Amino acid sequence: MLVTVEDGRATRLRGNPDHPVTQGFLCAKVSRYLEREYHQDRLMHPLRRIGSKGEGRFERISWDDALDEIASRLKALAAGYGPECIMPYSYAGTMGYLQGESMDRRFFHRLGASRLDRTICATAGAAGLMEAYGARLGTAPQDFVHARYIIAWGANILATNVHLWPFIVEARRCGAKLVVIDPVATKVARLADWHLAPYPGSDLALALGLMHVIFSERLDRCDGDTASLRARACKYPPERVAELTGIAAEDITRLAREYAATRPAVIRANYGLQRSERGGRAMRAIAILPALIGAWKEKGGGFQLTTSGAFDLNKNALARPDLGPPARTLNMSTLGRALTETGNPPVKALVVYNSNPAAIAPNHNLVRHGLAREDLFTVVLEHFQTDTADWADIVLPATTFLEHTDLYFAYGHYYLQLARPAVAPPGECKPNAEVFRLLAARMGFDEPCFRDTDDDMIRQALDTPSPYLEGITLERLEREHFIRLNVPELPFANKLPDLDGGPLDYTPPLESRLGSERKAAYPLELVSSKNHDSLNSTFGFRAETDAQTAILEMHPEDAAPRGIEDGCAVEVFNARGTVRLSARVGAHVRAGVVRAPMVRWARKAADGSNVNVLTADRLTDIGGGPCFYNCMVEVRRCAVSQP
Numbered sequence: 001m002l003v004t005v006e007d008g009r010a011t012r013l014r015g016n017p018d019h020p021v022t023q024g025f026l027c028a029k030v031s032r033y034l035e036r037e038y039h040q041d042r043l044m045h046p047l048r049r050i051g052s053k054g055e056g057r058f059e060r061i062s063w064d065d066a067l068d069e070i071a072s073r074l075k076a077l078a079a080g081y082g083p084e085c086i087m088p089y090s091y092a093g094t095m096g097y098l099q100g101e102s103m104d105r106r107f108f109h110r111l112g113a114s115r116l117d118r119t120i121c122a123t124a125g126a127a128g129l130m131e132a133y134g135a136r137l138g139t140a141p142q143d144f145v146h147a148r149y150i151i152a153w154g155a156n157i158l159a160t161n162v163h164l165w166p167f168i169v170e171a172r173r174c175g176a177k178l179v180v181i182d183p184v185a186t187k188v189a190r191l192a193d194w195h196l197a198p199y200p201g202s203d204l205a206l207a208l209g210l211m212h213v214i215f216s217e218r219l220d221r222c223d224g225d226t227a228s229l230r231a232r233a234c235k236y237p238p239e240r241v242a243e244l245t246g247i248a249a250e251d252i253t254r255l256a257r258e259y260a261a262t263r264p265a266v267i268r269a270n271y272g273l274q275r276s277e278r279g280g281r282a283m284r285a286i287a288i289l290p291a292l293i294g295a296w297k298e299k300g301g302g303f304q305l306t307t308s309g310a311f312d313l314n315k316n317a318l319a320r321p322d323l324g325p326p327a328r329t330l331n332m333s334t335l336g337r338a339l340t341e342t343g344n345p346p347v348k349a350l351v352v353y354n355s356n357p358a359a360i361a362p363n364h365n366l367v368r369h370g371l372a373r374e375d376l377f378t379v380v381l382e383h384f385q386t387d388t389a390d391w392a393d394i395v396l397p398a399t400t401f402l403e404h405t406d407l408y409f410a411y412g413h414y415y416l417q418l419a420r421p422a423v424a425p426p427g428e429c430k431p432n433a434e435v436f437r438l439l440a441a442r443m444g445f446d447e448p449c450f451r452d453t454d455d456d457m458i459r460q461a462l463d464t465p466s467p468y469l470e471g472i473t474l475e476r477l478e479r480e481h482f483i484r485l486n487v488p489e490l491p492f493a494n495k496l497p498d499l500d501g502g503p504l505d506y507t508p509p510l511e512s513r514l515g516s517e518r519k520a521a522y523p524l525e526l527v528s529s530k531n532h533d534s535l536n537s538t539f540g541f542r543a544e545t546d547a548q549t550a551i552l553e554m555h556p557e558d559a560a561p562r563g564i565e566d567g568c569a570v571e572v573f574n575a576r577g578t579v580r581l582s583a584r585v586g587a588h589v590r591a592g593v594v595r596a597p598m599v600r601w602a603r604k605a606a607d608g609s610n611v612n613v614l615t616a617d618r619l620t621d622i623g624g625g626p627c628f629y630n631c632m633v634e635v636r637r638c639a640v641s642q643p
């Protein structure tokens with residue numbers, strides 16, 4: 001990204017035309033980041049709560065007072081309950097190593113705090129990929145131009161991965177076919193050559209059905225021993241899979257034939273399909289498909305879920321898990337339970353940074369119950385007064401990526417990137433790494449690593465025997481800004497996936513239309529997928545974002561019997577909660593499925609809630625991820641229409 005700075009103020013952001021993947025353009029949300037950077041509501045000073053919990057009343061305090069208070073409260077809690085009563089909570093507000101997984105991790109490790117299993121997004125799919133290949137690598141985005149058959153599977157490319165699109169456009173210009181597999185008729189589904197809309201969470205059945213056709217019609221070109229996989233797949237003939245997925249048997253057969261016959265063929269799977277109870281194993285089965293048809297051997301063929309395995313930096317040097325005693329691990333996807341169940345010890349302090357769990361975590365009402373506890377000491381490092389910051393005892397103002405140094409990883413391409421601050425921090429904002437450095441000193445942690453500078457940590461992270469990082473130094477990053485990791489062009493050309501380890505049998509998710517926990521009272525499947533114009537809850541301060549994420553897309557067949565018309569105010573509810581949204585009636589979704597874009601700031605809503613009051617904190621088959629998209633609801637027309 002290129003930043004124009006005039007008189008110390010950033011005045012323009014644009015993509016770097018020299019970057020081989022982003023090629024000079026930014027996505028819709030980030031292109032207007034300067035609005036966020038200079039927004040009047042940016043937090044500028046440390047704050048201490050003066051109202052009751054969650055009321056959102058704070059007073060300005062100095063950094064010294066804030067840090068002293070945090071250190072003394074954490075010390076007292078650790079002494080009284082054991083340090084595991086302290087819970088860090090962070091995710092991908094930034095994807096920088098320094099502000100995301102360096103001094104913060106050292107601090108909590110040294111303290112002996114509970115560890116956090118960061119599952120909220122991607123661990124089910126990652127576990128599936130690891131079961132299949134033992135590595136998180138995939139086809140590079142630039143190679144998609146060579147593909148002639150492209151499947152976007154649970155991947156909303158135009159909204160969440162727009163930099164892949166130009167490569168697909170180029171491939172289609174050369175004759176490639178684009179198929180989209182998504183229960184929602186996203187913009188990319190409407191622009192595709194073929195859109196298949198499975199029931200949410202049924203992808204494992206679909207993948208097994210494709211294998212069935214590939215094996216039974218002898219379309220396979222796999223060097224490995226496929227006998228046991230063949231035996232599993234033979235239980236999934238297209239007719240049975242049609243019942244399980246809602247996709248016609250002839251379409252399943254046709255998809256398998258076209259996919260196996262057209263070369264090169266590539267699957268862009270994204271994380272949409274793994275936010276469901278069978279999501280981990282679904283990803284594993286889908287990732288195996290290219291190996292069955294020999295797609296990995298051709299440039300432009302293969303599969304991409306993620307490229308993150310290439311970023312093989314020395315994360316232990318950054319995080320220093322050796323600094324403290326072993327400690328229990330808490331799963332971030334079950335935050336509500338962690339805060340409300342009396343663990344041993346109970347969670348008594350929560351330190352949140354790079355995340356907004358009061359908006360993004362499932363089972364929101366339980367999370368809220370936990371955050372409301374008078375005896376929970378909550379610290380939030382933030383840019384804005386988010387839903388989570390409202391529940392804090394101390395709020396600390398953080399710098400943005402334009403204001404601090406960081407080294408960035410990616411999960412959709414192979415470039416490691418360095419960025420230096422373009423502008424000075426406003427007010428009293430500080431980088432996360434600096435806050436944890438200062439806190440470590442207050443706590444009396446005197447290991448030299450707590451005095452490491454940002455550049456020291458970058459050098460430590462780059463110091464690894466991994467061949468992917470060979471020859472990549474801070475000096476080179478300083479000159480080149482982005483450097484391709486040394487990953488082979490065809491990462492799995494000579495590597496067979498595990499073709500028979502781990503079960504691959506499909507039963508519908510408990511909470512789905514065919515699931516055993518389906519309740520007649522909640523007949524519709526809710527998908528709360530990403531909003532085109534925002535980034536999780538990061539742009540929740542914008543009125544436009546709030547309006548875009550306050551809607552519910554419904555099929556006319558589901559709307560009509562409920563007396564719901566386009567634009568009607570509706571209540572969406574289940575046993576976990578109720579949320580008010582505005583209906584958009586049309587062929588946006590398949591019948592039986594409703595969709596609400598995620599995710600608004602709950603406190604902006606008239607009813608103080610968002611779709612996560614509806615989502616369950618049940619976990620996926622493998623990887624311990626959340627099942628956001630297995631969520632049964634009912635919808636009714638509100639008595640009074642909203643303006």
Ligand SMILES: Nc1nc2c(c(=O)[nH]1)N[C@H]1C(S)=C(S)[C@@H](COP(=O)(O)OP(=O)(O)OC[C@H]3O[C@@H](n4cnc5c(=O)[nH]c(N)nc54)[C@H](O)[C@@H]3O)O[C@H]1N2
Pocket residue numbers: 029092121153154155156157159160161181182183184186198199200201202203270271272273276527528529530531532533534535536629
């Ligand atoms: N504009 C924008 N871009 C973003 C984000 C954002 O919030 N907004 N968030 C970022 C983050 S954190 C992530 S993880 C990525 C996610 O990127 P994606 O995985 O592409 O996004 P999702 O919206 O989670 O899901 C993708 C698609 O999966 C579909 N889907 C849901 N359930 C199923 C299912 O059971 N089977 C199938 N086949 N499809 C299903 C959804 O309808 C959706 O269109 O995007 C990143 N980029």
Ligand SMILES: Nc1nc2c(c(=O)[nH]1)N[C@H]1C(S)=C(S)[C@@H](COP(=O)(O)OP(=O)(O)OC[C@H]3O[C@@H](n4cnc5c(=O)[nH]c(N)nc54)[C@H](O)[C@@H]3O)O[C@H]1N2
Pocket residue numbers: 090091092093094099120121122353354355356357359360361362381382383384386398399400401432528529530535536537538598599611612615628
């Ligand atoms: N219903 C539903 N819920 C979902 C999902 C869904 O599809 N449906 N998707 C899930 C997924 S995939 C994800 S990844 C999670 C995302 O959940 P989060 O990772 O919590 O993402 P955001 O909501 O964007 O919140 C990130 C926060 O970090 C802050 N931040 C950014 N940079 C910095 C920094 O340098 N320092 C500090 N201190 N703060 C910073 C931002 O201001 C922002 O408030 O949401 C999950 N929740």
Ligand SMILES: [Mo]
Pocket residue numbers: 120121122
């Ligand atoms: Mo995510």
